[in-house]
Amino acid sequence: MLPPPRFDDKSIRRAQPAVPLTDGPRAGSWPLWVVVLCLVGGLVGGVLGGLALTLYQRGEQRTESQATRQTSNDSAAVTPAAPEPTAQTASAAATPAPESVSTTPAPELAAATPGSAVAAAPTSAAPAAEPGAGAQGELRAALGGWLAATNERDVGRQMSFYAPTVEAFYLSRNTTRESVRAEKTRLFARASAVNVEAASPEIRMSPDGRTAVMRFRKRYRIDGADSRAGEVLQELRWRRTDSGWKIVGERDLRVIQ
Numbered sequence: 001m002l003p004p005p006r007f008d009d010k011s012i013r014r015a016q017p018a019v020p021l022t023d024g025p026r027a028g029s030w031p032l033w034v035v036v037l038c039l040v041g042g043l044v045g046g047v048l049g050g051l052a053l054t055l056y057q058r059g060e061q062r063t064e065s066q067a068t069r070q071t072s073n074d075s076a077a078v079t080p081a082a083p084e085p086t087a088q089t090a091s092a093a094a095t096p097a098p099e100s101v102s103t104t105p106a107p108e109l110a111a112a113t114p115g116s117a118v119a120a121a122p123t124s125a126a127p128a129a130e131p132g133a134g135a136q137g138e139l140r141a142a143l144g145g146w147l148a149a150t151n152e153r154d155v156g157r158q159m160s161f162y163a164p165t166v167e168a169f170y171l172s173r174n175t176t177r178e179s180v181r182a183e184k185t186r187l188f189a190r191a192s193a194v195n196v197e198a199a200s201p202e203i204r205m206s207p208d209g210r211t212a213v214m215r216f217r218k219r220y221r222i223d224g225a226d227s228r229a230g231e232v233l234q235e236l237r238w239r240r241t242d243s244g245w246k247i248v249g250e251r252d253l254r255v256i257q
Helices: 009-014 032-078 087-094 133-151 155-159 177-189
Strands: 165-169 172-176 191-198 202-205 211-224 228-241 244-255
Touching (some): 133 191, 133 202, 133 228, 133 244, 172 177, 177 191, 211 244
Antiparallel strands (some): 165 172, 191 211, 202 211, 211 228
């Protein structure tokens, strides 16, 4: 802390005279031309920077627009058109499913005698496409051969009309051909004579022509240890194979007498 000034005689005599300050250049000040140059440079730099930013933004917008159009074109190019329905597709969609019949039949050669209870199945069916003349003739010929082999009790020949797997064999399901052979052999061994007759069959073909359902009235007479006779409505289901039509289903729909 400075001592307070003293204004005694001694101090006055020793005091130095006051010297006025002169206007000289201030230390560290910038020349005027430097300041002007900095201002002009700042203005020019701001204008150029704003112009560059505007051009850049416009370029980005054009790039995004072109990319959007290119994506739209690519999507339109790779999007497949919906396929037009063909005649085969329309026919398959309009074709009704085959009628299903559920019954509880009895074996062919061991058919129930009059008075026996056999579950009846409906015989009426929705109208179906008529089989071709060739397929109808082949199926009638196969039925004739099957009946002849039955009346002759020729098990080997009769088995040639069956597929390796029989989907429905009276009360059995998905039976092998060997199981059908064993049943036929047992029944023929107990009979001294077999006489089976069939009326003209009703044939219904599947839409693809690969399977057929055959129904007919069958009269039978078996002489032997278990003699019996009667008439039933029988159904045979056939499937076309490389070696001809084969039976894949055999059952009695109902007992007539």
